[in-house]
Amino acid sequence: MTDAVSLPAPAMRKGAAVGWLAVAVLLAVFPTIADALGQPALVPLVGRILIYGMAAATLNLVLGYGGLVSFGHAAYFGLGGYVAGVMALSARNGDLAFGLFPGTDQLLVALAVAAVMGAVLAAVIGSLSLRTSGVQFIMITLAFAQMVYFLFLSLKAYGGDDGLPMRRRLGIGALDMRDDRVLYFVALTGAVIVFLVIWRITVSRFGRVLSGLRQNEARMQAIGIAPRRYRLVAFILAGAGASMAGVLMANQLRFVSPDMLHWTKSGELMIMVILGGVGTLAGPFLGAAALVGLETVLGAFTERWQLLLGPILLAVVLYTHGGIAGLVTKLVKGRAP
Amino acid sequence: MTALLEVKGLRKRFGGLVATDNVTLDVQAGEVHALIGPNGAGKSTLINQLMGLLRQDAGEIVLAGDRIDQLPEPERVRRGLGRTFQITQLLPEFTALENVALAVQAREGHSFRFLRAAAHEERLNAPALQRLKEVGLAAKAQVKVASLSQGERKQLELAIALAGEPRLLLLDEPMAGLGPAESGEMVETLRKLKGSVGILLVEHDMDAVFALADRISVLVYGKIIASGDPAAIRDDEAVRTAYLGEGDA
Ligand SMILES: Nc1ncnc2c1ncn2[C@@H]1O[C@H](COP(=O)(O)OP(=O)(O)O)[C@@H](O)[C@H]1O
Ligand SMILES: [Mg+2]
Numbered sequence: 194m195t196d197a198v199s200l201p202a203p204a205m206r207k208g209a210a211v212g213w214l215a216v217a218v219l220l221a222v223f224p225t226i227a228d229a230l231g232q233p234a235l236v237p238l239v240g241r242i243l244i245y246g247m248a249a250a251t252l253n254l255v256l257g258y259g260g261l262v263s264f265g266h267a268a269y270f271g272l273g274g275y276v277a278g279v280m281a282l283s284a285r286n287g288d289l290a291f292g293l294f295p296g297t298d299q300l301l302v303a304l305a306v307a308a309v310m311g312a313v314l315a316a317v318i319g320s321l322s323l324r325t326s327g328v329q330f331i332m333i334t335l336a337f338a339q340m341v342y343f344l345f346l347s348l349k350a351y352g353g354d355d356g357l358p359m360r361r362r363l364g365i366g367a368l369d370m371r372d373d374r375v376l377y378f379v380a381l382t383g384a385v386i387v388f389l390v391i392w393r394i395t396v397s398r399f400g401r402v403l404s405g406l407r408q409n410e411a412r413m414q415a416i417g418i419a420p421r422r423y424r425l426v427a428f429i430l431a432g433a434g435a436s437m438a439g440v441l442m443a444n445q446l447r448f449v450s451p452d453m454l455h456w457t458k459s460g461e462l463m464i465m466v467i468l469g470g471v472g473t474l475a476g477p478f479l480g481a482a483a484l485v486g487l488e489t490v491l492g493a494f495t496e497r498w499q500l501l502l503g504p505i506l507l508a509v510v511l512y513t514h515g516g517i518a519g520l521v522t523k524l525v526k527g528r529a530p
Numbered sequence: 531m532t533a534l535l536e537v538k539g540l541r542k543r544f545g546g547l548v549a550t551d552n553v554t555l556d557v558q559a560g561e562v563h564a565l566i567g568p569n570g571a572g573k574s575t576l577i578n579q580l581m582g583l584l585r586q587d588a589g590e591i592v593l594a595g596d597r598i599d600q601l602p603e604p605e606r607v608r609r610g611l612g613r614t615f616q617i618t619q620l621l622p623e624f625t626a627l628e629n630v631a632l633a634v635q636a637r638e639g640h641s642f643r644f645l646r647a648a649a650h651e652e653r654l655n656a657p658a659l660q661r662l663k664e665v666g667l668a669a670k671a672q673v674k675v676a677s678l679s680q681g682e683r684k685q686l687e688l689a690i691a692l693a694g695e696p697r698l699l700l701l702d703e704p705m706a707g708l709g710p711a712e713s714g715e716m717v718e719t720l721r722k723l724k725g726s727v728g729i730l731l732v733e734h735d736m737d738a739v740f741a742l743a744d745r746i747s748v749l750v751y752g753k754i755i756a757s758g759d760p761a762a763i764r765d766d767e768a769v770r771t772a773y774l775g776e777g778d779a
Binding site for chain 2: 393394396397398400401402404405408409411412414415416417418419426
């Protein structure tokens with residue numbers, strides 16, 4: 194038995210830190226590059242990718258790290274979208290949003306309200322669905338999300354199935370939200386914050402418990418961990434985050450509709466996570482880029498682009514072992530001496 | 531003086547099978563009470579009921595004077611129960627150290643801390659490394675569980691249980707799957723623990739049992755057929771026919 198055991202400081206590897214910094218810089222100068230290339234339309238496209246990436250990253254917290262296959266994540270995303278749309282509408286009409294609170298033309302206010310409402314919705318759905326597991330859990334989260342979908346579908350005051358356009362975007366102080374670049378940097382800021390917060394959560398005590406519960410629940414109970422409360426908190430954090438991403442999405446599109454709450458939107462978020470790499474930090478963003486990119490490229494050729502999505506998804510799942518993020522890691526490691 | 535653990539009239543059925551048949555036993559503080567019996571006798575089922583993983587059909591479980599038989603498992607752990615699994619239950623993606631550090635963390639109370647990196651916390655790592663040293667696994671601290679041998683996993687199970695600082699340890703066949711040398715080490719580790727914590731030791735390795743036990747109870751078809759000090763059990767006629775004479779013991 195050796196007595197002297199040195200513990201290497203488990204810091205983020207230098208190479209990884211440099212890599213992340215490079216990505217951040219590249220994203221920061223992206224609008225300039227896009228302009229130089231004469232492709233300014235790419236700026237809102239990447240903005241959308243970043244927002245989808247945020248929503249997918251919050252799903253990844255419960256799905257990838259927590260092992261909870263929630264099939265209703267669009268409920269929070271869409272709820273956030275409606276918080277933006279309805280609060281903007283109420284600010285204009287001078288009435289109460291959802292009959293509860295005054296409207297606003299401020300993005301940060303809407304984000305805060307959406308976080309709270311997303312958290313509350315996740316607390317309700319989570320506390321009921323987390324009593325189950327496996328297929329039952331998938332079906333119950335799906336069923337709750339569909340209830341939210343049909344609720345908004347029936348709200349004629351907010352456009353019903355036609356959706357709710359926003360005449361003006363929610364703003365931040367004096368920033369000109371009509372400028373695509375400004376919107377882009379708002380999305381980028383949000384994405385960076387979500388990325389950093391999720392990174393810290395996954396390495397924290399809470400993150401270890403969440404991951405441990407996925408790896409072996411019996412072991413966790415035997416060391417005295419009561420599973421449900423930790424899973425519920427993860428669920429609530431993810432719901433709040435997805436709802437905030439929804440605000441940004443509606444604000445960018447100046448439109449929100451029940452489509453944002455539809456189960457196919459939950460499926461898209463799930464595909465982003467799987468495509469990008471389950472349980473990885475960058476995966477959801479890479480998956481969002483891949484899906485939105487495919488939709489844009491393939492969609493230009495055919496209406497039925499989703500037919501091609503199936504085989505691509507299959508290939509990624511079967512051959513990359515860990516999605517695009519896994520592939521990138523392998524490539525980077527393979528080239529290193 | 532009350533016993534550390536008292537089990538009174540415990541019963542558990544699985545359909546037509548009586549897995550625990552009116553079991554009454556106790557473990558005194560600091561004592562090693564061995565529970566032996568053939569495969570399928572209901573030893574693991576008994577441990578699972580003591581922990582709260584399975585709910586008994588009838589009977590009482592009393593820990594240090596308090597009834598715990600209606601409490602959920604995490605609460606029983608908080609009150610001083612710890613266990614190892616016959617079939618190891620570990621966190622395969624984590625290192626040995628991380629597995630133990632998580633148990634230290636659980637012992638400290640709630641884990642609602644969201645931003646600080648747990649890997650840097652000396653108050654988790656230092657005690658965890660100490661536990662690994664106690665079971666002779668310190669050299670493998672940074673090795674992922676998936677790469678540990680069967681014997682090392684058994685040692686890790688014990689280190690995790692110790693990290694919870696239990697008053698009563700329930701050990702479910704800690705030597706099973708170990709080679710002779712590893713078995714010897716495990717006996718030594720347990721001998722050092724003896725006296726500081728009560729132990730209910732389920733084990734097939736009779737050398738280990740006779741080396742460690744202060745008392746032995748014999749479980750056959752869910753029933754305790756004999757209980758007493760090691761010498762008495764060795765000479766007990768019923769035990770010899772029901773168990774010790776079976777050859778696989
Ligand atoms: N969850 C269960 N459901 C049904 N039968 C079980 C269950 N667990 C154990 N048994 C049965 O109960 C008996 C006792 O099993 P166990 O406690 O594992 O025995 P031992 O640990 O002494 O080898 C066996 O016949 C086993 O098949
Ligand atoms: Mg057993």
